[in-house]
Amino acid sequence: MNVVIVESPAKAKTINKYLGRDYKVVASYGHVRDLPPKDGSVRPDDDFDMSWEVDGRAEKHMKAIAEAVRGADKLFLATDPDREGEAISWHLREVLKQRRALKDVDVKRVVFNEVTRNAVLDAFRHPREIDRELVDAYLARRALDYLVGFTLSPVLWRKLPGSRSAGRVQSVALRLICEREAEVEAFRPREYWSVEVEFQTEAGDRFTAKLSHIDGKKLDRFDLDSEAKARAAADKILAASGFNVASVEHREVRRNPFPPFTxxxxxxxxxxxxxxxxxxxxxxxxxxxxxxxxxxxxxxxxxxxxxxxxxxxxxxxxxxxxxxxxxxxxxxxxxxxxxxxxxxxxxxxxxxxxxxxxxxxxxxxxxxxxxxxxxxxxxxxxxxxxxSQMASALLDQVSIDIADPSGQVRLHVTGSVVVFDGFLKLYQEDRDEPAEEEGEGRLPNLRDRERVTRGVVTPNQHFTQPPPRYSEASLVKKLEELGIGRPSTYASIIQVLQDRDYVRLDKRRFIPEDRGRLVTAFLTSFFERYVEYNFTADLENQLDEVSGGRVDWKALLRDFWRDFSTAIDGTKELTITAVLEALDAELGRHFFPENGSGADPRLCPNCGAGRLSLKLGKFGAFIGCS
CATH class of the missing domain: 1.10.290.10 (Topoisomerase I, domain 4)
Known part of the structure; x- marks a missing residue:
């Protein structure tokens, strides 16, 4: 009898159908053991020796697996085809070895990228050994995450009561969200105006153009920064003796399809x-x-x-x-x-x-x-x-300038027409933020020097917008751009931040809670290197080097632990006063915003004389009077 282990019972059922009666397929139900959540599970002084534990839920599945494997001819470890899957296979083999269930059993690893009959049968024709380098990369990542979590979190609890935990990657993602919120708070909108003019062609078609030049000078975004200036510009348009098409430019643009999904x-x-x-x-x-x-x-x-x-x-x-x-x-x-x-x-x-x-x-x-x-x-x-395999789309982009006879007043309009839809017939990628002022509409056919009749002139008020808060989509995109986390970790990073009440989703945008802001302020003040984007991304690259067999995983851990443990030791003498001063400097503008009245935002509203500041109590930070 041949035994096959996969992660999920659904997959086990499917694969058993493909392989037939000579095979018994059982499920591990995910990971079978992990580092116990207590001190000493990773021991740096013992060359990063690790203690693993099969938890109660996994024990039931492990017993069934050991029972099935005893006396089998072959064991095929068919867990997922990535680092995590390789690690589960390694854990299964180690536990079964400890339980003496592998006597005379030939153990092999098989991987397939899809659960189809052909892919599975082909994988079983090409079994291999467990990839030690992938396992080493997993061990290094697991040790790093444990060492950061179990060493840094107690510092947070002691020095910043009310904090939940810190994590190697989650703290960096939280920093992104908090920094964006600080940008939103610091943002001051600027007023600007545009002037739109409706025109009619000789054929009777209508279109709208935007003022681009006044007195022969190109307008910058903030040149019309008040209603008075916008009205003065509108008056010059109204006073012009007529308008003609100054130029018509056509440009063929090719848009290629997007790659398939990662x-x-x-x-x-x-x-x-x-x-x-x-x-x-x-x-x-x-x-x-x-x-x-x-x-x-x-x-x-x-x-x-x-x-x-x-x-x-x-x-x-x-x-x-x-x-x-x-x-x-x-x-x-x-x-x-x-x-x-x-x-x-x-x-x-x-x-x-x-x-x-x-x-x-x-x-x-x-x-x-x-x-x-x-x-x-x-x-x-x-x-x-x-x-992704379809022809490119072809667009005709049109750019039209309209001018008065003197050339002192010019207006501009762009549009694009899909000449051939190509891949767009099937699929168009969405955006996180709408692109500003993009001409997408069809414009009437216009000739150079054609006379156009002016219609309504409309000045429009605008204000600059703060940078947008992160959505799940834009946060994942940013993490990937920075090289932080890996495909298997994005979802869990986002989930942990919400579970810890460090952030909340409001209208599908992330807003950091005060607890999250305090944790980020503490870490950037006292552990800045470990929440730096470059440092975290570089660590991910080193883990890739381990999985490629180019870096020794224990050497990576030794280098990391030497500096990290020094940074932890440096906080032993850290006083609550120093912590409060750092938090106050970082978050003063958030907790005590100026309301524009000129009054001191830190003046105590109760006594009228004391000064408000951050204080730390048993259950966390609060605002108190001096």
């Missing part, structure tokens, strides 16, 4: 288009990956959903091209397949993009087998993948 781009688009949070997106994607019953045949609908790769398998590209030719016609098929390249540092971690396992399985074909959220996410993945 974990982060899927999370971003599912947030923008479907309103899903990162955790929800991953839960639904997991179900699509693990398998759906399609008329008696269980099959995974998408490839593995934790990936930063954008490449597609040759057969997937061929299937997409065949579908495009059949469904949309030859014009929509580029002469050559589109090849997208991934920036994965290590060959063993270069996964495919997230794509349907069968391009011919259209969303409409599977809709009745899926709930509404699964159907919507599958449709998003299918459209994005097919569109």
């Amino acid at each position: 974990t982060s781009t899927l999370q971003q688009e599912a947030s923008r288009k479907l309103g899903f949070g990162a955790t929800r997106t991953m839960q639904i994607a997991q179900r699509l990956y693990e398998g759906i019953d399609l008329d008696g045949d269980t099959v995974g609908l998408i490839t593995y959903m934790r990936t930063d790769g954008v490449t597609l398998a040759a057969e997937a590209i061929a299937a997409a091209r065949q579908l495009i030719g059949n469904e949309f016609g030859g014009r929509y098929l580029p002469p050559e397949p589109r090849v997208y390249k991934s920036a994965a540092k290590n060959a063993q971690e270069a996964h495919e993009a997230i794509r349907p396992t069968d391009m011919a399985r259209k969303p409409g074909d599977v809709a009745r087998h899926l709930d509404n959220d699964m159907r919507r996410l599958y449709e998003l993945i299918w459209k994005r993948t097919v569109a």
Whole structure:
């Protein structure tokens, strides 16, 4: 008998069907052991020796697995195809070895990127050993996260009562949200005006142009910074003797399709288009990956959903091209397949993009087998993948200048017309923030020097806007840009910040709670290096180097711990007064904002004489009077 271990029971059921009666497939239900949440689980003085523990929930599954493996001929570890999956396989082997369940059992590792009959059977024809370098990278990450959490959190609890915890990556993500909030608070809007004019062509078509030059001088954004200046400009337009087309410029623009989804781009688009949070997106994607019953045949609908790769398998590209030719016609098929390249540092971690396992399985074909959220996410993945192989869209961008006879008054208007929709027929990516002043509309056909009749002149008041707060989509995008976290961690980072009550979501935007602001202020004041974006990103790169076999994981830990433990020791003499002074300097403007009246915002409203400041009590920070 051959035994196969996968993570989930849903996957176990599907794979058992593919492999037949000579195989018994059992589920580990995720991780089987972890570092106990107490002091001493990672011991730097013992060359980072680690103590692992099988918790009560996992023990029940581990007993069943050990029972199944005893006396088997072969054991195949078929957990997920990434670092986390490699680690689960390693843990399973170690625990089974300790329990003497592997006597005379041949242990092999198999990986597949999709839960389909062909992919699974092919993986079992090419088993391998556990990849020690991937396991080392996992061990280094787990040790780092433990050492930061279990060393830094007690410092927070002692020096900043009311804090929940600090984490290697979560604290950096929190800093991003807090810094953006400080920018919003410090922002002072500036007034500016624009002047729009309605014109009519000789053929009777109407369009609107915006004032761009007055007295022969190009207007900058803040040149018209009051209603009086805008009205004066409008009067000059009204006084002009007539208007003609000064220039018409056409430019053909080619827009290429977007690459297929990675974990982060899927999370971003599912947030923008479907309103899903990162955790929800991953839960639904997991179900699509693990398998759906399609008329008696269980099959995974998408490839593995934790990936930063954008490449597609040759057969997937061929299937997409065949579908495009059949469904949309030859014009929509580029002469050559589109090849997208991934920036994965290590060959063993270069996964495919997230794509349907069968391009011919259209969303409409599977809709009745899926709930509404699964159907919507599958449709998003299918459209994005097919569109990635379609022809470019062609747009005609038009730029028109209108001027009075003297040339002293000029107006400008742009527009664009889709000449050939190409991939846009199927898919268009959404934005986090609307682009400012983009000419998208169709403009009437105009000739050089054509006379146009002026209509209504409208001055419009505007104010500059503060930088937008992060949404889940824009936060994931920023974390990825900075190289912080990895595909498997974005959702959990965001979840932890909300679970700790450090941030809240309001109208799908993150706002830091005061508790989160205080923690960030404390860490940037006393542990700045460890919440620096570059430092965290560099650590991620070093972990990649470990998984590629180029850096020793214990050397990485030794270097980190030497400096980090020194920084921790440096806070032993830190007084509450010093902490309060640092927090006050960092957050004074937040807690005591000026209201524009000139009054001292720190004057105590109760006694009228004392000065307000931050104080620390048993249950956290509060504002008190001197």
